[in-house]
Amino acid sequence: MDMREIVFLHTGTSDRLGHLDHDAVRACVEPLDMYELPDTDLSAYRAMIVTGGVDQELLWRERDAIRRFLDAGRVLLFSGHLVRPWLPGIGLFVPREIRSHRDYAVRIAAPHPIFAHVREEDLTMRQGLAGFFARGHNPPPDGVEVLLELPGGEPIVYIDRVSTGGTMLVHSGGDLLGWGIERIYEGGPPITSAVHIPGQMLDWVLAEAGRLETARA
Amino acid sequence: MRRLAATYNGSAAQHRALHEPKYRRWLDRLVYLPELADADLDDLDGLLVTERLHRAKFDAAAGRVLGVLERGATVIFLLGGPPPEWLPGARWEARFRSEQGNWMPTWFLHPGDGLGLRAADPEHPFLRRVPVENATWHHHGVLWPPEGAQPVIVTRDGASVIYLDRVSTPGTLLVATLDPIYHFGSYFMPACERFLDGFLPWVVEELLEDAGDGLSRAAR
Numbered sequence: 001m002d003m004r005e006i007v008f009l010h011t012g013t014s015d016r017l018g019h020l021d022h023d024a025v026r027a028c029v030e031p032l033d034m035y036e037l038p039d040t041d042l043s044a045y046r047a048m049i050v051t052g053g054v055d056q057e058l059l060w061r062e063r064d065a066i067r068r069f070l071d072a073g074r075v076l077l078f079s080g081h082l083v084r085p086w087l088p089g090i091g092l093f094v095p096r097e098i099r100s101h102r103d104y105a106v107r108i109a110a111p112h113p114i115f116a117h118v119r120e121e122d123l124t125m126r127q128g129l130a131g132f133f134a135r136g137h138n139p140p141p142d143g144v145e146v147l148l149e150l151p152g153g154e155p156i157v158y159i160d161r162v163s164t165g166g167t168m169l170v171h172s173g174g175d176l177l178g179w180g181i182e183r184i185y186e187g188g189p190p191i192t193s194a195v196h197i198p199g200q201m202l203d204w205v206l207a208e209a210g211r212l213e214t215a216r217a
Numbered sequence: 218m219r220r221l222a223a224t225y226n227g228s229a230a231q232h233r234a235l236h237e238p239k240y241r242r243w244l245d246r247l248v249y250l251p252e253l254a255d256a257d258l259d260d261l262d263g264l265l266v267t268e269r270l271h272r273a274k275f276d277a278a279a280g281r282v283l284g285v286l287e288r289g290a291t292v293i294f295l296l297g298g299p300p301p302e303w304l305p306g307a308r309w310e311a312r313f314r315s316e317q318g319n320w321m322p323t324w325f326l327h328p329g330d331g332l333g334l335r336a337a338d339p340e341h342p343f344l345r346r347v348p349v350e351n352a353t354w355h356h357h358g359v360l361w362p363p364e365g366a367q368p369v370i371v372t373r374d375g376a377s378v379i380y381l382d383r384v385s386t387p388g389t390l391l392v393a394t395l396d397p398i399y400h401f402g403s404y405f406m407p408a409c410e411r412f413l414d415g416f417l418p419w420v421v422e423e424l425l426e427d428a429g430d431g432l433s434r435a436a437r
Contacts, residue, residue, distance in 0.1 A: 011228070012271035014298050035251070035271065053269070055227030057249065081229035081403075093229065095404050128326045135404045 006047040006205060008177070009034045009054050019178035024199050028206065029177070037062055042069045046209040051175045052080015059086040070164035073212040075205050079171040082138040089163030090170055091139030096150055104130040106156070109146045114157075114169075114176075114201045122180070122192040123148065134173035144170075167208050169201075176201055219262040219425035220245040221417075224253060226270050230402030234413070235267070237401070243417040253278035258285050262425040268297035268396040279303045286388035291428045293420060297396025298357055305385040306363035307392060310376065312356070321355040332356065334378060337368035342423055343379070344369075346415035352379065354408040356394045389428045391420075 005028035008020070012033050020031055032040060034054050042048065042065060050059070059066065063086040070076055070088065081093035096103060106123035108115060115123075126132045134156040140146075141163055148157040157176075160168040169176075180194030225231055225247040234240060235247055248256050250270055254277045258264060264285050266275075279301065285292050286305075294300060299309045315324035316333045324330045334353050336344050352370050359376035362368060365384035368377045382390040397413050400406035 011269070012273060013269045014272055015269060033273075035274065052229035055250075055271070056229065056232065057227040058251075081233070083229045083232040098404075127320055127323050129323060131405060 004030060004045050006030065006049060006202070007032050007040075007042070007045045008049040009037065009051070011051070011053045011055075013053075019175075019181050019198065022181055022198070024202065025177065025181075028202060034058060038065075042066075042074075043072060045069075045074065046213075047075035047077065047205045049077045049175075049177055050080075051078075052082070054080075056082075056084040056086060060084040062086070063088075067164065070166035070168065072165065073216045074166045075169070075209045075212070076166065077169045077171075077176065077201070077205060078138075079173060079175045079177070081136070081172065087138075087168065087170070089141045089160060090168070093136055093138050093172060094154075095136035096152065096154060098131075098135070101130040103151060104133070104135065105151050106133050107149050107151070109149045109155070112145075112147045112204075114197065114204050115147060116200060117193055117196045119193045122194040126192075126194075127190070132174060133179075134171070137172045138170055140170065166212060169205070219421050219429055220260060221263045221265060221421050221425060222246045222248050222258070222261050223265040224248050224250055224267050224270060224275075226250045226267065228269070228402075230269075230399045231267055232402070233404075234398045234402035240413055240417055243421045250274050250278075254281055256281060259288075261285060261290060262429050263291035263293060263420065265420070266292060266294045267398045268295050269399055272301070276301060276303070283386070286386035286390060289387045289428075291389040291391065291425055293391045293424075294393065295396060295398060296357070296392065296394050297399055298394075300360070300392070304392070305390065306366065306382055307380075308361040309358055310361065311358040316373075321357075324355070333373040334370055335373070337371045337377075341369055343419060346419035346423075347412055348415075351408055351411040351415060352393075352395060354395075354400065354406045357396065358394050360392060360394060362392070389424070391424065 008029050008031045010031040010033050067088055106120055123133050124130050137154040137156050140155055140158050143162040145159040146155040149155050157171045177198050179197045181198050223244050225235055251274055313321055315321050315330050317330040319327050332353050334349050356378045362377050362380040363385055366380050366382040369379040371377050379393040397409040400409040
C-alpha cells in the first residue's frame with residue numbers, strides 16, 4: 001500500500017496558515033479539508049494533526065474512525081481545547097484561573113526531543129505577551145509522559161501511550177506545528193528558540209510512527 | 218423577545234462562547250454551519266454570523282443568509298478577517314499595525330500607543346452598551362462601507378470597524394471586523410467579554426426591536 005506521512009485537518013477558513021508552506025512541513029504534511037474526513041481512508045496515513053479550531057461535532061461523529069486509526073498503531077497530535085469527548089481517554093478542557101500573567105508561565109516538566117534547545121520563556125512569551133501557549137489543560141489519564149506544565153502543575157503537553165494502541169501527543173494550546181514559524185503578517189513575530197519546535201516535533205512524530213510500526217511487524 | 222440565531226462551527230472557541238449562559242440566553246438557537254444551507258430561518262428576526270467559518274460551507278449557504286436580508290430581517294457579521302465575496306456593499310482592507318506601527322494585538326504593551334478608534338456619531342445608542350474602549354483590542358482590518366451606510370466605530374482615516382447598512386438590501390446589515398466570539402471562546406482578550414456583555418443585549422433589545430417594527434409593517 002502507498003503509505004503517506006501525516007494528514008493535517010484543515011479548518012477551511014480564510015485564515016492563512018503560513019506554516020503549511022514551510023519546506024520541512026510540506027515535505028511530510030498533507031492538508032485535508034476537515035469535512036472530507038468521513039470520506040477519507042485514514043489507514044493510508046501514519047499520523048494525523050488536529051487543532052481545536054476543527055469542528056469537534058464532526059470529530060465526535062467520527063470518533064470510531066479516529067479510535068480505529070489510533071488502535072492500528074498510528075500517531076495523533078491534538079493542539080487545542082477539547083470540548084467534545086472524541087479523543088480516547090482525554091478529559092475536556094479545564095481553563096486555568098488567571099490572576100496575573102505569571103499564571104501563564106510554561107515549565108518544562110521533563111526534557112524531550114520536541115522541546116530541545118527551546119527556552120521556557122520563549123514558550124511563555126510571544127511578541128511580549130504571555131498566554132498564547134496555554135491557558136488551561138485537557139486532563140490526561142494516569143500513566144502519560146508529561147512534557148510541559150503550568151505553574152499549578154497542570155499538564156499542558158503530554159504523550160499518551162496508554163489510552164489506545166497508538167500514541168497521542170496532546171497540547172492544550174495553539175497549533176504546535178506552527179509554533180515559532182508562523183509568519184502570517186509582515187514583520188512578526190520575531191524568531192526565537194521556539195522556531196525549533198515544529199521540525200523537532202515532525203521528526204518525533206515520524207520516529208514514533210516508525211516505532212509503532214516496528215512493534216507491530 | 219426578538220428571535221436571534223447564531224451560526225455555530227463546532228470549534229472549541231465557538232463551543233465555549235455560544236454555550237456560555239449569559240450569551241446563550243440572547244440566542245433562540247444555534248445553527249450548525251454544515252446545516253445552514255438547508256436551515257429554515259424564516260422565523261428569525263436576526264442571524265448572527267460568527268467568525269472564522271469554513272469558507273466553502275458558508276459560501277454554500279449564501280442564499281440562505283441573503284434571504285434573511287431580502288425579507289427585511291437583520292444579519293450581523295462578526296468577521297475577524299476578510300468578508301465573504303458575496304457580502305453586499307463593503308470593501309475590505311487588511312491592517313496589521315497599531316498607531317505607532319507595532320503589531321496591532323500588542324498595542325497596549327507600548328505606552329502611548331493605541332488603535333485610534335472613535336465613534337462616528339457619539340450619540341449612537343450602540344455606544345451606550347458598547348463604549349469604544351470595549352471594542353478596542355485589534356480589528357484585523359477595516360471596511361469601506363457603501364454610500365448611505367452608517368459608520369458606527371471608525372479609524373482615524375474614517376474607515377469602518379463597525380457599520381450599519383440599511384441601503385444595500387431590504388434588511389439591516391451590521392458588519393464588524395472584530396472577532397469577540399473567537400477570543401472570548403479562547404479565554405483570551407478581556408475586552409471581548411466586555412464587548413459581548415453589551416453587544417448581544419443591544420442587538421436583541423434595540424437593533425432587532427427597531428428593525429422588527431419595520432419588518433412587521435413591511436413583510437408580516
